[in-house]
Amino acid sequence: MRTDTDVSPILSPSQVTLKMRDGEHGVNNSGPKGYGRVVLVSKNFQVITVTPAPAIDRTYLVSSLDLGGVHRATRSGAEFAGKGVNVTQALVLGGVPSQAIAPLTATDLAQWSGASFLLGSPSSQSVRNNITILEPDGRTTKINEAAPALSESEWDALQSLAVAEVKLNNAAWLLVAGTIPTASSGTPHALSSLLKEASGVGCQVALDTSGPALLESARAGIPDFIKPNASELAECVSRPMTTLGDVIDAGQEIASWGVDMVVVSLGPDGIVGMSATGAVHAWTEPLEVLNTIGAGDASVAGFLAHQVSHPGDLAGAVSQAVAWGAQKVQQAGSQLENLTSLPAVHSTHSPDRSWKLAEPGRL
DSSP states (O other): OOOOTTOOOSSOGGGOOEEOTTSOEEOOTTSSTTSSSSOOBOSOOSEEEEOSSOEEEEEEEOSOOOTTSOOOOSEEEEEEEOHHHHHHHHHHHTTOOEEEEEEEOHHHHHHHTTSTTEEEEEOSSOOEEEEEEEOTTSOEEEEEOOOOOOOHHHHHHHHHHHHHHHHHHTOSEEEEESOOOBOTTSOBOOOHHHHHHHHHTTOEEEEEOOHHHHHHHHHTTOOSEEOOBHHHHHHHHTSOEEEHHHHHHHHHHHHTTTOSEEEEEOGGGOEEEEETTEEEEEEOOOOOOSOOTTHHHHHHHHHHHHHHHSTTOHHHHHHHHHHHHHHHHTSSSSSOOOOSSOOOOEEESSOOTTOEEEEEEOO
């Protein structure tokens, strides 16, 4: 992996040098101006997440949405987000030490550095804005800005920082999540180097993305865990998903490529988790849905939290993923707000293969 001498991480390993009384590490403020001065870096983060295309999630609640009309929001909010950021936020909420890494300008880092789990790598592009419009019946309208490009040096700096933090913290898991940006030339960035290097130091790797980045990594058998939805799963195996049987067959096909755990989110039908040896289906009773945005991220966090404490327990991790995701859809923001009074989860090791999906995976 190439490292450019003219681009240094916002917090490089050499800047994490001040030992605190509680065993944590502080920040050496001798780094470049605007970088390495803002956040506290704890050691022993068990999950490191990388969000290559973070966003400011702006949410507006309206009484109804009339296309072409003027609306007044009854409630609004903004959160620094992105899939990996959301997963780290939920893990921290659940008591699992986690650190989120994302490319940020110095201005963006200064604005959002209140999140103590956030670590930035250099970017020349401001963070994008995503808009969610919620209606009282739970209907959600989403408008996402395109992910800004990252130069080759910025992409290398992001990867180098992620691997350094995995090593520094002896992390159990590295998660890469969300949109994978292109280079300035428009060429897609490759993930294999980052995932293989993390795996090479004994860290398990998780991937929650879509399109060619997901397919190429899965076919190479690099990730230990992936979390596609039904449509993303259909794209991986080039056939539609209409029943649980379709999902199980596709998931176990991907497991045969070398992916240890294939966990498929199915919206109101819950989650199916598969390995080379079996499958488990978990779900809840119908819930009052306020906002589905971020439910998948909450599910990934629930899964990883259980894997950290119970390595290899697929069934328990899938059930916790369902519980955390179901909790999220009952909350208005894009990030998990609390873990109190989690909904009851049903699960089986003998899924009903004829179960028709409410949200089929189409090509």
